[in-house]
Amino acid sequence: MRVLPPLAVIGILLAAPAWAAPPAGVAHASSTPAPAPPTVRERVQRNQVEAKRLQREVARQESASQRASERLDQQDAQIAELRRQLSQLGAEAPADQP
Template sequence: MLLAGVLLAAPLSAQAWQQPAANAARVARAVHKNAAAVDQQRAKVQDLQHDVAAQEAGSRAAAQRLEQQDAEIAELQRQLQAAQQAGAGAAPGKGH
């Protein structure tokens, strides 16, 4: 009877040892899969950050060009106004 109990307990104890190992293997696979997913997401974030930085640089360059053009337009308007005032002052003298 004692022998029967030992023989029955042996497969149970082997199974008890195998189940945690199987669980550990499943957990390890899940951790590896999640780590790979995190790495992929991290790479996507880096790509997006690079794209955003490039767009911001382009926007800053465009803003600087617009500011330069605005300054040029303002200077041309001042020159035009000065020319119109000089021409308006000289025009009445021509007619008299």
């Protein structure tokens, strides 16, 4: 029985490093630290920058849409004028023929 306690102590001393070691998948403290997650302020700032970019893009698209609408209005007016002229020529043509 005198041998059992020293063997238990030797067993505990041999197993202690295995218990103290971090699991295999865990990074050691000496390795480079992982980048810190962005703070709330950084996320808000990033979102504000994105919102401003999107506002500029919407303004650009609205401007392009307005220009396209103006061109269509001009083309509609030209078509209406050409139809009026064509109608006028059609009305005059029978009067010119004998």
